[in-house]
Amino acid sequence: MESAPQQFKIILGSSSVARRKIVADMGYEFTTMSADIDEKAIRKEKPEDLVMALGEAKADALIERLQNQKHQENDAKPTVVIAADTVVVYEGAIREKPSSKEEAREFxxxxxxxxxxxxxxxxxxxxxxxxxxxxxxxxEIYFHDIPDKIIDNMLEEGIVLKVAGGLIIEHPLILPYVKEVVGGTDSVMGLPMALTRRLIEGVL
Structure with missing residues (x-):
């Protein structure tokens, strides 16, 4: 069955491979653009406030760049810009991307x-x-004990240094040690599908 053509354009403001995969899995056609902002310049006490402030800042930066590029609305299709941000919360503390291998190991x-x-x-x-x-x-994510050897392998691979809190649950090495996920894996990977779809519908 042919699906109806998408009635709007999507620009995903992220260079994250996981986020790209999620939007593709949702069945959308999209282009990507990276929102280069200084994330460390934005500080909030509560994780919910922080991710919202970062998401807003990324959206502002993307829109400014698109307007500077004289974004031409040649056709009738609206353009939807998606920005997202994820932090990990551990024992009440907010964790962003690890600053070193040592910090990633500790995480x-x-x-x-x-x-x-x-x-x-x-x-x-x-x-x-x-x-x-x-x-x-x-x-919420609950873990079994993770052997040091698995942690060493993950650090060697380096991917944990590129994600919030050095936390990856979909990786084949880590997956067996994930005890329970209360919520959606897509959200842990950086883009909750149901929420994203709801927000897209909300702005159209």
């Missing part, structure tokens, strides 16, 4: 036999009307 050792949460924001803007909607989603 992962903490998850071993313990639990963490991810808080992810999604901010969707209709470029044509300026309408913007955003919200956040939280997921």
């Amino acid at each position: 992962m050792k903490g998850y071993s036999g313990g639990h963490a949460a991810t808080v992810t924001s999604v901010v969707v803007t209709n470029l044509s009307t300026g309408l913007r909607k955003g919200d956040w989603d939280k997921v």
Whole structure:
């Protein structure tokens, strides 16, 4: 069955491979653009406030760049810009991307036999009307003990240095040590599908 052509354009404001895969899995056609902002310049006490502020800042940066590029609305299709941000919360502390292998190791050792949460924001803007909607989603993750050898392998591979809190649950090495995920794996990976779809519909 042929699906109806998409009635809007999507720009995903992220260079994250996982986020790209999620939007593709949702069945959308899209282009990507990276929102280069200084994330460290934005500080908030609460993780929910932080991810929303970062999501908004990314959206602002993307929209400014698109307007500077004289984004031409040649056709009747509206353009929707999606920005997102994820942080990990462990024992009440907010964790962003590890700054070193040592920090990533410390993060992962903490998850071993313990639990963490991810808080992810999604901010969707209709470029044509300026309408913007955003919200956040939280997921709890419980781990079995993670052997040191697995942590060593993950550090050697290096991918944990590129993600919030050095937390990856979909990786084949880590998957067997994930005890329970309360919420959606897509949200942990950086983009909750149901929320994203709801926000896209909300701005159109």
